[in-house]
Amino acid sequence: MRKLIKWIFLMTLLLITTVVTVACSNSSNQSQVTTKEGARMVPTLFFHGYGSSTNAENQMANAAVKAGASKTIIKAIVDKDGKVTLKGVIPASEKHPIVEVGYENNRNPNYHQDGQWAKNVIVKLQKVYHIKKFNMVGHSMGNMAIIYYMLDNHNDHNLPKLQKQVDIAGHYNGILGMNDKPNQMQLDANGKPTKMDQDYRQLTALRKTKAYQSVKVLNIYGNKNDGTNSDGRVSNASSKSLKYLIGNQVTSYREKKIIGKNAQHSKLHENKQVDRLLIHFIWNR
Numbered sequence: 001m002r003k004l005i006k007w008i009f010l011m012t013l014l015l016i017t018t019v020v021t022v023a024c025s026n027s028s029n030q031s032q033v034t035t036k037e038g039a040r041m042v043p044t045l046f047f048h049g050y051g052s053s054t055n056a057e058n059q060m061a062n063a064a065v066k067a068g069a070s071k072t073i074i075k076a077i078v079d080k081d082g083k084v085t086l087k088g089v090i091p092a093s094e095k096h097p098i099v100e101v102g103y104e105n106n107r108n109p110n111y112h113q114d115g116q117w118a119k120n121v122i123v124k125l126q127k128v129y130h131i132k133k134f135n136m137v138g139h140s141m142g143n144m145a146i147i148y149y150m151l152d153n154h155n156d157h158n159l160p161k162l163q164k165q166v167d168i169a170g171h172y173n174g175i176l177g178m179n180d181k182p183n184q185m186q187l188d189a190n191g192k193p194t195k196m197d198q199d200y201r202q203l204t205a206l207r208k209t210k211a212y213q214s215v216k217v218l219n220i221y222g223n224k225n226d227g228t229n230s231d232g233r234v235s236n237a238s239s240k241s242l243k244y245l246i247g248n249q250v251t252s253y254r255e256k257k258i259i260g261k262n263a264q265h266s267k268l269h270e271n272k273q274v275d276r277l278l279i280h281f282i283w284n285r
Helices: 002-030 035-040 054-066 111-129 141-153 198-208 236-240 242-246 265-270 272-283
Strands: 044-047 073-078 084-087 098-103 133-139 161-168 216-223 252-259
Touching: 044 054, 044 111, 044 141, 054 073, 054 098, 054 133, 054 265, 054 272, 073 111, 084 111, 098 111, 111 133, 111 141, 133 141, 133 272, 141 161, 141 198, 161 272, 198 242, 216 236, 216 242, 216 265, 216 272, 236 242, 242 252, 252 272
Parallel strands: 044 098, 044 133, 073 098, 133 161, 161 216, 216 252
Antiparallel strands: 073 084
């Protein structure tokens, strides 16, 4: 009986020691990055679209690694309560890590909340890796998470600073089949839509801020070349309406139209031409 008790005690002690060792190891791995090293690090965050996941970001992220732009890809998973879990570790030597952001609630039409979740990811990276700067890449609804983050946090000077932003298939002023129709939306000479939906009207508040001051933006949109002037889901006018919201603030603003069957909305994040454009724009490769 004494031997059994002793054996149970030893096994329990061993288990506790193992758990503590693993926990300390993980903590040590994440705290290897000093404040000075973190200041040199510029992560690029990818945000997926409605009903999607980090799987939609793999093509672009892996293409960047293959091009030599980065050596590290980690994931930031945001649960339904907005809590962020980082999966993977960024080495202290990595200056250009990639962070694939995944929302567990991937069908949330509350863009302010989507933007808050984006902030939670950025704050988590700031706390763990001491980052001062970052880039953002969005596809479809991911762009709304990005721009609402910028709208709601432009006065928070304690946050890291956005350097470059790539928008892919952004639906800033409507979605076909919901509140837009092919060739219905018109933009004036300044890029302002003749009709605005509720979300776009909210976003016009950006024009009175300095949220995008010193930011470089690349706006990529698809045209299936089928007469609809759209990617099949979002009109080109809706995507291009981004310019009116931020065009007067940014350091640079560029639009790029992708044409053909691979310019379809959901194919854009798998499009090699898109890969090349964002790799050159963000990492100069």
